[in-house]
Amino acid sequence: MxxxxxxxxxxxxxxxxxxxxxxxxxxxxxxxxxxxxxxxxxxxxxxxxxxxxxxxxxxxxxxxxxxxxxxSSDIRFVAVDIGATSIDVAVTTGQLEIVRRASEPLDVSQGPKAVLSEVLRLAEKLRAEETLHDLHGAGVGVPGPVSFRDGVPVSPPIMPGWHRFPVRDVLTQALGCPVLVDNDVNVMGLGERHAGLARSVDDFLFLKIGTGIGAALFVDGRCYRGVDGSAGDIGHISVDAAGPPCACGNIGCLEAYFGGAALARDAAAAARSGSSPFLAERLARAGQLTAADVAHAVATGDPAAMELIRNGGRRVGQVLAGLVSFFNPGLIVIGGGVAGLGHALLAEIRAVVYRRSLPLATSNLPIALSELGKDAGVVGAARLISDQVFAVESPPALLPGERV
Amino acid sequence: MxxxxxxxxxxxxxxxxxxxxxxxxxxxxxxxxxxxxxxxxxxxxxxxxxxxxxxxxxxxxxxxxxxxxxxSSDIRFVAVDIGATSIDVAVTTGQLEIVRRASEPLDVSQGPKAVLSEVLRLAEKLRAEETLHDLHGAGVGVPGPVSFRDGVPVSPPIMPGWHRFPVRDVLTQALGCPVLVDNDVNVMGLGERHAGLARSVDDFLFLKIGTGIGAALFVDGRCYRGVDGSAGDIGHISVDAAGPPCACGNIGCLEAYFGGAALARDAAAAARSGSSPFLAERLARAGQLTAADVAHAVATGDPAAMELIRNGGRRVGQVLAGLVSFFNPGLIVIGGGVAGLGHALLAEIRAVVYRRSLPLATSNLPIALSELGKDAGVVGAARLISDQVFAVESPPALLPGERV
CATH class of the missing domain: 1.10.10.10 (Winged helix-like DNA-binding domain superfamily/Winged helix DNA-binding domain)
Incomplete structure (x- = not known):
């Protein structure tokens, strides 16, 4: 070690x-x-x-x-960002600068053995190019709830076979270095904290809008994970008790309204109803639609696609407005695939939050799109493990609630 | 000093x-x-x-x-709990045990000069009985938003004349000891942390249901106040975009549905509509109704009063369910005057939260009524100042985000 x-x-x-x-x-x-x-x-x-x-x-x-x-220029960290349909592995310096990088399409539903052996294969490949350097640790983000303390996913909805699989321990063994595992939203938030807009903000929210919707909370510059590690899991907050059914079994959840899956569903409906010739043509050609198609439609000025974004942004803004009143953050950064919808989405979210949160909490609250984009995950994964490696092994015992 | x-x-x-x-x-x-x-x-x-x-x-x-x-048995703290219609002043030992106590009815809308001179009169009276002891500090809770850093209320809705009045500095000068000022909900939460159900829980929520509704957030055993000091101000979170108008100018806020003011309004309506003979008789006798009347009606098994509690509890539960998914606390303690409605209210809140929050976040989440009751405010005020007095004057500089 x-x-x-x-x-x-x-x-x-x-x-x-x-x-x-x-x-x-x-x-x-x-x-x-x-x-x-x-x-x-x-x-x-x-x-x-x-x-x-x-x-x-x-x-x-x-x-x-x-x-x-x-x-030391010999220090290397491995950073792993396991997404729903791809894995990204990077090697960074001690300063968390990416020196090598590899990416593969791979569905996380293939299960932990297939995915982790591909992670290890890519990590080995990158390390082989860096033989003179010492591996000091690896950080890993996965697209589902994680027990941070145990280093295992917990009932992750889109990760069949991963429930309580010992991701941290398996990788620690295989890589021969300290490993930490967290959910992808927290890891992206750590990336924003290290190298993005939140670099100088201690109390902030990172909001990921991808296939699903999740948040990472930062208090005093540190990621707050909650007592069970589920803090920030806002995709199933109720938006409207009389809303559409959600995959989770409840009704009117935020994710039943917005996020990649809901957006694809609503875009297909718009295509079929004839309200968007642009989306209809895309649907006919590809057989399905994604958030990227909606982004293209918005770029052409398609009114039906704009309406989808506005409706979604309003729902996200509605939930966010309540969280802002509750948490009073100093910054909100929005990232994830659907954030690629860009300024139309941002404008709608801002409008609702600024109108609907407590005035004192928004008088000085920037809401901005991530500037790190795809790098947030790997930078955050490197930051995660470096925070542990660059700390004393057993910090001095503190009394409950104490900060000396 | x-x-x-x-x-x-x-x-x-x-x-x-x-x-x-x-x-x-x-x-x-x-x-x-x-x-x-x-x-x-x-x-x-x-x-x-x-x-x-x-x-x-x-x-x-x-x-x-x-x-x-x-x-040292010579240590004394002064604890001040300024409510909407009364002030409580206590003197405590270094262990925050209440040794003397005084209370006066006084409307906070009388303004800071009248209220603070009454606070000082009571504090002087209590100190005169304790001449052999040293005053080490005073903690103060006020019923409105506070800039904790500046020690001043900020646009407090029910405290006309208090906006940015230098409460901390005026009392520091008059008492000749360190003084800290915070909002009443945070102070009650600190009381729960010190001597109540949250004594051994680091991450928890305290929910006050009084005339208004507010929360205090605790992270790692410390009160999290947010970047503007407004964290926990949840009374104006939107419950229903098509709901009743709120005094704040928005519609469908939590406080437009529940809290002491909404409950008094709805109880009067129930009395006038004939659905509650009990409340009608009380209204005829007193000319107005309060939460206490509703509590009495519930105790007699009045169905209309029970319905008011159930509806209110459902709305509170709805907001709380979202906050639980977001914050993943280890405990929720409910206090404040309306908490006197007791177990009927608690049962409804629990039902909604347990059904509607993320299962991972509620699998081990107690929701309980405060056991400190009226003492939460003064115990918390003493705790507030003792945390400062029992700390080094300028702690060693930490790097951003660092905990050593």
């Missing part, structure tokens, strides 16, 4: 170098509140452990030139 | 003694992870500062008997 920092100062130095890049010894000492000699001894120890290295001398600040330190 | 702990170990010792009561030096050393000699020197320093004192010798554990330590 790879080495870990030995104390909280070393952990802080590693995270600082991960998030801010190379820094002089003097800057690092100031940032973590250590004297010049103390920071030097912690950095020397991190160098011995192979976690940091020298990167030359800083520009003079008047006295002796301070030397620049960076994370 | 009173003394504060000088380092994180001292702060941890003080909180441990506050929450767990007198402890032997040996137990304290184990709990905070300090050697026998180190914990002795921290406790000696806290004794010099007048914050802890000896309380005799512990039972023998085989070797030398360890001496018992407790918070």
């Amino acid at each position: 790879p080495v870990r920092p030995e104390n909280a100062y070393q952990a802080r130095l590693l995270r600082l170098l991960r998030d801010e890049g190379p820094r002089s010894r003097a800057e690092l000492g100031e940032a973590v509140g250590l004297s010049r000699s103390k920071v030097a001894s912690e950095l020397d120890r991190l160098t011995e452990l192979g976690l940091v290295e020298s990167a030359g001398l800083a520009a003079s600040r008047g006295g002796r030139r301070s030397s620049i330190v960076q994370l | 009173p003394v504060r702990p000088e380092n994180a170990y001292q702060a941890r010792l003080l909180r441990l003694l506050r929450d767990e009561g007198p402890r032997s030096r040996a137990e304290l050393g184990e709990a905070v992870g300090l050697s026998r000699s180190k914990v002795a020197s921290e406790l000696d320093r806290l004794t010099e500062l007048g914050l802890v004192e000896s309380a005799g010798l512990a039972a023998s554990r085989g070797g030398r008997r360890s001496s018992i330590v407790q918070l």
Whole structure:
């Protein structure tokens, strides 16, 4: 197993170098509140452990030139983003920059054995190109509910055969490094926190609109998962008690109105009813419609497609407005495949939230589309595991509710 | 100004003694992870500062008997619970036990000067009976939104004249001790956390159903206030877009359906329509009805009153079900005046939440009525200020998102 920092100062130095890049010894000492000699001894120890290295001398600040330190260029993380119909595997540096990447179409319903052996095959392929480097950990996102503590999916609706499959333990064994598993929405939220719009916002919501709809909550810069790991699972919040039936067995759930599946259904209905010649032609050609077809229709100015987006955006906005009053976040980032519908969807969501949430909670609340796009998943997966690897193994015991 | 702990170990010792009561030096050393000699020197320093004192010798554990330590019996906190129509002031020990208490009917709409001078009069009266003790701080709850950082109410609907009035600074000046101000729902939630059902639950929701409806969110044992301090303000979440108009200008808000004001309105309507002879008689006698009348009607088995509770409970449950899916708490505690409606209300709320939230989020979710009742406000106010007083003045700088 790879080495870990030995104390909280070393952990802080590693995270600082991960998030801010190379820094002089003097800057690092100031940032973590250590004297010049103390920071030097912690950095020397991190160098011995192979976690940091020298990167030359800083520009003079008047006295002796301070030397620049960076994370060891040998550090590698594996980041895995398992989607409903594809897997993405990346290798990153300690600073979570993607150095290699591979992607395969593969349906998650093939089950854990088939999917994880493909994950391992891709990871091995990428590692073979990086033989000189040390694998320090792997982060994994899966498209369903996860018990974060146990590292297993829990009753994931679109992942037959994965219920309580020991994903974390199987990959830990196979890769020989620490592994963490979380649901894809939390992982994408971590990506936004690391390198996206939420970089400087501690309390925010990430909203994924894909085949389904889910949220990730961040409190004080950390992902809040709830007591059972199901926090943010908003796809089945009731929008209208007299609404359409949902696949979950209830009626009027948000996902019964919007998300990739509902959108494909409504687009097909619009095509068949004759209200959208554009969608009718696409349907005739392909036999089915997807959110991407609706996006194309919107781009051509198709009124029926615009109406679908407006209706969906209104429903999402309706749920989000309540959550904003409740949670009072500092930012909402919207990502996922359906977010590709872009500004028409965003405009509708904004209109409802700004009109319907508590004024105090929206006076200064940006709602924006993700800028990371497809990278959010792998960057977030690398961030997930690096947060564990760049922390002391057993943090000092805190009293309940205490923060010292 | 009173003394504060000088380092994180001292702060941890003080909180441990506050929450767990007198402890032997040996137990304290184990709990905070300090050697026998180190914990002795921290406790000696806290004794010099007048914050802890000896309380005799512990039972023998085989070797030398360890001496018992407790918070200094000289420590006093003032706890203030400003309600819509009354003020409660209490004096507590360092362990937040109420030693003296006074209460006056006073309408908060009288404005900050009248209300705060009455608060100070009661506080002075109680302190005069406690002349030998040191006032270490005061916590204050007010019935409206608060900027916690600034210590001022912000556009509080039922508190005319209070908008941005410097409640914290005025009381700090007058009392000569640290003061913190928060909204009444957060303060009641802190009371539940300290001495109620949430004592051992880190992530929970406190729901207050009084004249209005509000929630307090606890994450990791700490109150989460949101970026503008408005988190938990759920009274104006939309329940039905085609619902009745709300005092806030929107339609179909939760408070337009339930809470003390809506209940009084609906009870009067039931009385006038002849559907409840019990309520009709009460209305004729008193000229108006309150939630207490409905509670009495329910106690006599009045079907119209039962129906009001069921309808209200269903609406509250509907909103709560969505929040449970989103937040995945480990416990929900329901308090406030209308909670006096008791088990009929609780049963309806439970039925909707358990049926309508994500199964994973409710498989192990107790929903219970507060056991603290009227004490929740003052206990929470004392807890609020003690959390600040029993902490180091400026905690060591943490990196963004870091917990060491």
